[in-house]
Every structure is written in C-alpha cells, then in structure tokens.
Amino acid sequence: MAPSNALTPPSEDFPRWYQDVVASAEMADNGPVRGTMVIRPYGYSIWERIQRELDDRIKAAGAQNAYFPLFIPESYLAREAEHVEGFSPELAVVTHAGGEDLAEPVVVRPTSETVIGEFMAKWIQSYRDLPLLLNQWANVVRWELRPRLFLRSSEFLWQEGHTAHATAADAAAYARRIHLEVYYDVIASIMAVPAYVGIKSPRERFAGAINTLTCEGMMRDGKALQMSTSHELGQNFARAFDIVFQSEAGPSAHCHTTSWGASTRLIGGLIMAHGDDRGLVVPPRLAPIQAVVIPVRDEPDVVEVAQRLVDELRGAGVRVTLDAARGSFGRRVTDWEIKGVPVRVEVGPRDLAEGRVTIARRDDEAKEPVALAAVSGRVRSLLEEIQASLFDEATRRRDAATTDVVDLDAALEAAETGFARLPWAVVGAEGEARLNAKAVTVRCLQRPDGTTPDSPDEPDLVALVARAY
C-alpha cells in the first residue's frame, strides 16, 4: 500500500525528488538568509567522511593544512583582472562594521587565491622554499542567483588547496596529481561515481587560470555535475601578488601556482548519482552508518541478540548502529532506506528460532538468511559487494547515457538525456557558443582514450557536452 508521505518518484519530477530526499533523509534545511544552508547531523556526518577521505589524500600528496581569514581587502580581488571580473557579480561585501563605515570595504571570501597569494609572497624567498603546498578547510560565500541545497548555496564548505612551484611543469604535474590521486580517487573509489576526467575548455575555465582540470559526474537524470576542479594558474597570481623566488642559478622568477577545490556540492552529487525511489543510497566506504541492526520485535531476548551483533560488528570494524524500541518495524526499515544505509540486519524471533538473521542490502533490496555466527563476515563481504556494484551500475548508466556524435545538432539532441561525445575540433569556440545558447555546455575535453590532456590545443581531443547543474 502506498505510504502517505512517500518521496516524489525521481522519474516524475527529479528536482522535487531531490528536495524530498534532502528533507526526508534529514540532510539539510534552508537557512533563514536566502541561499544559506543548515547542514543537519546526518548530512554533516557524510561531509565529515568526505573530508576525511580527501584530507588523508591531500596530506599524502604533501600539502599541509593552514587557515586564512574570512575577510579579504576588496583591493586584493582587483589585482588579478580576470579573477575580479569572474567573481565580482557574486561577492558579498562588508561596508559597515564596528558602528562605522569601513575605509576599505571587506570582501567575504569567495575563494582565497588572493589572500593566500599575498602571504605566499611573504613566505617564499628562495627555490628552497618551493614547492609550497597549502590547503585549508573553510567556508566561502558566493551570492548565487539560484541557490539549491548542497549544489549551489550562498555559503558552502570546502577545501581549497593553493600551491606555488618553481616551474610550470612542476605546477602542472601537481595539479594533475591532486586531480587524479585526491579527487578522482575519492569520487570513484569512495563515492562510487565514475566521473569523466578532463580539462575545461578556455571558455569554461576558472577566472584567472591557464588550465582547469575537472571531474564531471553524471547524475541519474542525465545532467552533469562538476564535482571537483584543479587549476593551473600559471604566473597570473604570482605576478599580481609578487610571488617571487630566487633560483639556484641566481636570477629571480615568478612562481607558478595552482589551486584546487571540492565542496559540500559533492553531497548533492552523491544524492543524485545513486539515489532511487526509496531515497538516498550511500556507498559503504563513504557511509557514516554502514549497517543498522533492527530488532523486529521489541522483546528482551531479541534486543539482546541484536545488541550482541552490534558489538560484534563494531569489533569487526563496521560502522554500525542499533535501532530498537522506536516505532514499528516497517517504519524503522523505511527510515534507514531513505537515509541510504547500505546494509540492514533484521533480527526477529522466527529467524532466531533457527539460529539466523535476515540481512538486506539497500542497493537492490535483496534479502538473505545468514547464520548468527556468520553475520559479521557476511556484512563485511556484502559491504564490498555493494561498493563494487554501485560503481558498476553507475558506470553502466553513464555509458548508456553517453552518445558518440559527429555534429552539433546531434550533440544537442543527445544532451537532452545525457552526455554527447564529439571531436573538439568540430565544436570550437563558435560551436561552444551555439551549445551554450541551448543550455548545453562543454563539460570537459579528453584524449580519445579518456585520459586528461595537458592543454586544449592537443590534437584529436574529444569534447563531452551536456546540460549541467
């Protein structure tokens, strides 16, 4: 029978479904100020998992965490012409503080290239100070015209890495390393999203960058979501902020800098890449709660076994929780389905009489009886199976919704339902403008084998185009 407060089916109204999931899974609420977001504990616990996976890899890549101020002098932004042009429409500016008008307005950071550049200039003197590899976890503010929880909020949480290098080659290699070893790895192996990796067209590049690398995820409605970016900034910011070092041979030179970021938008990507009619689906490696043990009836011996299984699973390294004495069995099951918990261990008197429990997986809702003694082993193997299966399924959907075409008209048609792939030479700057007029954008450029090119000018590149969030 149809529950009265069911989610809107995604096939019927995908944006509505997205909002329903965000609300029902207790991920986030709208804040009181337009476009702001309250991240609720469950949503935040997913963010903490993402943070941890990213942070571990960022540190493995040699970068160190630091923190720079929220407030940036307005004049800093103006020092890099393209940068200020790109960001000024969405800046929040403080003009009044401490009871009086400020002599110089203060910008609430939309990103920190400028303020970090200023300090890099102070800290870097010699080639021995390079590379300087910094990262910060912070909130940033961009006054977006059309906010949407997680996908585009006026304030969002992210990490932003900023590095300075002696040579263009070193900077390019580092940006690429972050792109692949941090972002793609977390997105693919933890979030189970088979993102397309590539570089942005010059038109889509970050304001002030000479090259932008991107991970483009495909959502279940066929639209693209930029899930991370990694920029080569050339010497643009080094010149604007005098980030200069003296080389081993003697002469001074401007550094080559990079910046790279991933944000709470990833949570929106998670929802839209894996979610289904029943709600969120969280891949096991990402899940804050990997398994929930549910006593079918609130009877002492049943709850006791359930508690014992929780302890055993926790001891086996599974992130597990017990859900007892809280309403009907059906209610509890559906609540955890909406939250996307990968595995449910259902403990009932009938099963227990036969020395077993029922284990259900969230991704395909298959159920199987498992002997009590085998529970933790089976849960752990199931978590691995689900992780792999989610990635495989998402890859299958991605490939099915990616169409190879030969001209712009066919690309526009294919972009109605997914991605189109065509030679970059066929698109060009004029073709890109034509696509943009129909709300279709060049998501990324790839080599024919799918790897990430060094420059849009490489021969034989292919363009992936799509509608995007």
Add this chain to the structure above:
RNA sequence: CGGGAAGUAGCGCAGCUUGGUUAGCGCGCCUGGUUUGGGACCAGGAGGUCGCGGGUUCAAAUCCCGCCUUCCCGACCA
C-alpha cells in the same frame, strides 16, 4: 536578474471566485493503552499575529496596492 507558480499549525493542502460568529483536513507531535516479520491502531490532547506593510469596509485569510520569501525554467557557478 528575466519568465512562470506559490506563501494559511512542523510538513502537505482546502477555504478566497460570491468579505460575516470559535479558520478546517491529512501527516507529524504530546498523553494513555493495544501493537511491532515492510511506512500500526484506538481514545484524548497541544499547536495558527492566515508571509510583511498599507488601503477599502460596520466587518478582510477572502477585495486593492506595495514589499519580502520560496519553488520551477533560463543566464552564472564548486
């Protein structure tokens, strides 16, 4: 910011056209009881300056004006 829709209890809505006493309904919430193998049931209860401001009127959720907010589509973006 342009086009469209909507603001009435925590959420979703009805009531408005044709102004009129204590503004209803479903879900949720509280209390008690019975329940619990897929979104439980019964009984009792709490909860609303009808988005904000102004106007018309004996009387405004209802009519008029202005503003704000939210959602959808577009341009911008992580």
